[in-house]
Amino acid sequence: MAGTPKVELRGVKKRFGPKVVLDGVDLKIDHGQSLVVIGGSGTGKSVMIKCVLGILRPDAGEIFVDGEEVTRLRGAARDKVLKKFGMLFQGAALFDSLPVWENVAFGLIQGRGMDRRRAKDVAIEKLAKVGLGSDVAMLSPAELSGGMQKRVGLARAIAADPEIIFFDEPTTGLDPIMADVINDLIVSTVKDLGITTLSITHDLVSARKIADRIAMLYKGKIIWDGPTAEIDDSGNPYVDQFIHGRATGPIKMEVRA
Amino acid sequence: MNIFAAVGRMTLAFFRETGRLSMFTASAVAGLLRPPVYWRLILQQILRVGYFSLPVVGLTAFFTGGVLALQIYIGGNRYGAEAFVPQIVVLGITRELGPVIAGLMVAGRVAAAIAAELGTMRVTEQIDALTTLSTNPIKYLVIPRVVAAVVSMPILVAIADSIGVFGGYIVGTQSLGFNGYVYIKNSVDFVTHQDVTSGLIKAAVFGFILALMGCYNGFNSKGGAQGVGRATTNAVVSASILILAANYLLTNLLFSR
Numbered sequence: 001m002a003g004t005p006k007v008e009l010r011g012v013k014k015r016f017g018p019k020v021v022l023d024g025v026d027l028k029i030d031h032g033q034s035l036v037v038i039g040g041s042g043t044g045k046s047v048m049i050k051c052v053l054g055i056l057r058p059d060a061g062e063i064f065v066d067g068e069e070v071t072r073l074r075g076a077a078r079d080k081v082l083k084k085f086g087m088l089f090q091g092a093a094l095f096d097s098l099p100v101w102e103n104v105a106f107g108l109i110q111g112r113g114m115d116r117r118r119a120k121d122v123a124i125e126k127l128a129k130v131g132l133g134s135d136v137a138m139l140s141p142a143e144l145s146g147g148m149q150k151r152v153g154l155a156r157a158i159a160a161d162p163e164i165i166f167f168d169e170p171t172t173g174l175d176p177i178m179a180d181v182i183n184d185l186i187v188s189t190v191k192d193l194g195i196t197t198l199s200i201t202h203d204l205v206s207a208r209k210i211a212d213r214i215a216m217l218y219k220g221k222i223i224w225d226g227p228t229a230e231i232d233d234s235g236n237p238y239v240d241q242f243i244h245g246r247a248t249g250p251i252k253m254e255v256r257a
Numbered sequence: 258m259n260i261f262a263a264v265g266r267m268t269l270a271f272f273r274e275t276g277r278l279s280m281f282t283a284s285a286v287a288g289l290l291r292p293p294v295y296w297r298l299i300l301q302q303i304l305r306v307g308y309f310s311l312p313v314v315g316l317t318a319f320f321t322g323g324v325l326a327l328q329i330y331i332g333g334n335r336y337g338a339e340a341f342v343p344q345i346v347v348l349g350i351t352r353e354l355g356p357v358i359a360g361l362m363v364a365g366r367v368a369a370a371i372a373a374e375l376g377t378m379r380v381t382e383q384i385d386a387l388t389t390l391s392t393n394p395i396k397y398l399v400i401p402r403v404v405a406a407v408v409s410m411p412i413l414v415a416i417a418d419s420i421g422v423f424g425g426y427i428v429g430t431q432s433l434g435f436n437g438y439v440y441i442k443n444s445v446d447f448v449t450h451q452d453v454t455s456g457l458i459k460a461a462v463f464g465f466i467l468a469l470m471g472c473y474n475g476f477n478s479k480g481g482a483q484g485v486g487r488a489t490t491n492a493v494v495s496a497s498i499l500i501l502a503a504n505y506l507l508t509n510l511l512f513s514r
Contacts, residue, residue, distance in 0.1 A: 053389060107391060156390075
């Protein structure tokens, strides 16, 4: 595809003490594309996302958003970049001190200074988009089931109409049916609107459903990258082992961290 | 086990921790000077830190004043100095025991609560979620708590001073045979402006210390429920030790002339 990629990582490295987590990640996500990064637990998928968001600072390498280098931005410049992003966290990460509607409207009220009453209307509208009625709006997040929390998290991620959304393990911890509901919602509320997405998951069913392109992260590097349709004949032994879930193969599970 | 390596590791850990705490303090103070200011959250925290600590602080102050009167009477009796009970009680309470006892009680109550709350928010990624919603977690979480503690502690200590002196008065008049009018007159005549203000200055500093230690330990907690438990313990222990150390330094500073 022509033009500047929406998000690009070049040689991003990150280590915690002696443990190298990202060892030179190169990745491009084109405008409107849905990229899914697969990889085993603890391969640094979450760390990669947090580097792009600026929650973690990479040790080396560059990150571009819309062609602009954002790797070392701080303060107001970082805030401006962050306004382009939405994120759905693994455990939904809802603020349990606030009711559901205020969670959804949080970015609008705090980040953009929207009037509370108007923000509430937007929140209820976004909740409807993820299939939740206005009765849920007044509940506290602790009163919701895991699947409902994920939906509220999704509503919060899309509330401020971001250009890019990150999904951290969107289906982990859900039953297969609820997982599929979430996948459908991701496709209908995000992908179909032309929002660029980066998801990280080890759920292949989910990956196949939401991805245009799949990349595999292993030992801190992207070892394979291609269209979703080609994942079954990637010719890469690591990818084959991962998608078929075999205990034996080139990937050795490091039982000790 | 290499003893030199162990000593070296401990020294490095000490300096690393000191540096991190200094950076955290600096970012909290810097954040205080720049908008936005979350007034609603500050008021909410003043209610939690100040108002709800009143029963605990009031009760401890009452008993401390009472036991102080009793001990001074018994001790003073050896030199025939038992008539000085009101003067020494009012001096001890306003200068030392009011601020220190209130500081330690609030450290146990509030620093622990802050560390547990922020620690849980950290491990459930709620603090990261704030960042993705264009909200600075230091400004949204740390500053309201620190400001609330710095504002509330002097008020709490002023109340604790009065209740402490009242505790001494009750014991003095009910069981030590003091005349009520003389007791109060001796207290009021003896206490100086500086005795009270020095205690209130201490109180504000203790408030800063205990809120900061709660926030710092909560912010840096990791590793699930156990990590939050550890953060809570560390918050209370470090806040208490720092309060006692700061008390010595402040006494030195305020009464050196």
